[in-house]
Amino acid sequence: MSNARRSERGPMMTGGTPLRSLDEEELLGHIFPAFPPGADLVVAPGDDAAVLRTSDRTIATTDTVVLGRDWLDAWSSGADIGHKVVAQNLADVAAMGGVPTGVLVTLVADPELSLEWVLDHVRGLAEVCTAAGVAVLGGDLSSAPPGVVMVSVTALGRLDGEPVLRSGARPGDVLAVHGSLGLADAGLRLLQADAPDRLPEATERQRRPEPPLAAGPQAAAGGATAMLDVSDGLLRDGGRIARASRVVLDLDLSALVPDVDALADVLGAEQALDCVLAGGEEHSLLATFPAGVLPAGWRAIGTVRAVRDDEAPAILVGGRVVTHTGWDHFRAT
Numbered sequence: 001m002s003n004a005r006r007s008e009r010g011p012m013m014t015g016g017t018p019l020r021s022l023d024e025e026e027l028l029g030h031i032f033p034a035f036p037p038g039a040d041l042v043v044a045p046g047d048d049a050a051v052l053r054t055s056d057r058t059i060a061t062t063d064t065v066v067l068g069r070d071w072l073d074a075w076s077s078g079a080d081i082g083h084k085v086v087a088q089n090l091a092d093v094a095a096m097g098g099v100p101t102g103v104l105v106t107l108v109a110d111p112e113l114s115l116e117w118v119l120d121h122v123r124g125l126a127e128v129c130t131a132a133g134v135a136v137l138g139g140d141l142s143s144a145p146p147g148v149v150m151v152s153v154t155a156l157g158r159l160d161g162e163p164v165l166r167s168g169a170r171p172g173d174v175l176a177v178h179g180s181l182g183l184a185d186a187g188l189r190l191l192q193a194d195a196p197d198r199l200p201e202a203t204e205r206q207r208r209p210e211p212p213l214a215a216g217p218q219a220a221a222g223g224a225t226a227m228l229d230v231s232d233g234l235l236r237d238g239g240r241i242a243r244a245s246r247v248v249l250d251l252d253l254s255a256l257v258p259d260v261d262a263l264a265d266v267l268g269a270e271q272a273l274d275c276v277l278a279g280g281e282e283h284s285l286l287a288t289f290p291a292g293v294l295p296a297g298w299r300a301i302g303t304v305r306a307v308r309d310d311e312a313p314a315i316l317v318g319g320r321v322v323t324h325t326g327w328d329h330f331r332a333t
């Protein structure tokens, strides 16, 4: 997005109509019309709870974004945040091998937040839901102390086969990724440096992650033994598969050269590698497959081997331990 478009965007809390000038019913009256109808929705938002027609095994996951921790007003519009919080939840459903069916959305906000921001936000989240065939089941509204805005989404999904866990990787499997690596972190760095236009593809990925939702069930049907979405960085999330499966994942650095090259001109080689290995918020899918069965769209980036007597389960790069940490909400670095 250009700087011109950014400056057109009013700050969330000034200008427009503050939420404090409406009551909850009025606000919901503005919000509900934005939601997609939802073919499997038996009772739509507006009653005590929604009713959804679903499969016998339901996937459930939740993920929250907080102003100042997950986005800044100067970086992202309401629609961007609606897109992002839904996309990152749908990525978790896909990462189990499931198909997302519905979301619940909770908005907790300073009453100074503008109605215009909320309506833009609802439009952004409805767009992603419509594209994915996901129903908005309802949610909750609550007020917050000055400056606080958070949106929490709970997503439900349908599981047609067996879930793909983090614990199923086996020695001899191939480690593969579907989607890009490092773009969202590169975008974060460019936004922090007030240079979003230096690599618009990256800033767009930071604002609006595009998880490969169809690749989740495709991988499950194609024999994936373990899977997750890359939310906290390739090494950190890969380490989760390694520990859950009690194996060693060995990344092949040469397979990551295209990802690094895509960022290196703008960020330099060192930062580019850091983004690819440790960048969060990408929401590409990382999975392991038995050798020889990689489905279309997946690319091999490493191998899985047994843990030797002198080592613990871990993710290595070219056979070596690396110290990139990835994202953590609580640890002070």
Ligand SMILES: Nc1ncnc2c1ncn2[C@@H]1O[C@H](COP(=O)(O)OP(=O)(O)OP(=O)(O)O)[C@@H](O)[C@H]1O
Residues within 6 Å of the ligand: 063, 088, 092, 231, 232
């Ligand atoms: N406050 C909590 N109470 C109960 N369970 C939790 C809580 N926070 C996380 N969990 C559970 O811990 C597991 C890991 O959660 P986490 O949020 O790290 O998932 P993730 O997919 O690795 O990351 P992301 O949040 O980026 O999608 C999940 O099964 C989640 O449901």
Ligand SMILES: Cc1ncc(C[n+]2csc(CCOP(=O)(O)O)c2C)c(N)n1
Residues within 6 Å of the ligand: 063, 064, 068, 069, 070, 071, 072, 088, 188, 231, 232, 279, 280, 281, 327
């Ligand atoms: C203002 C601001 N500061 C930092 C970041 C970076 N960031 C936030 S959450 C996260 C990982 C995924 O979190 P979760 O595990 O909750 O999905 C990352 C890399 C940002 N986007 N905005």
Ligand SMILES: [Mg+2]
Residues within 6 Å of the ligand: 091, 092, 095, 228, 229, 230, 231
């Ligand atoms: Mg996840």
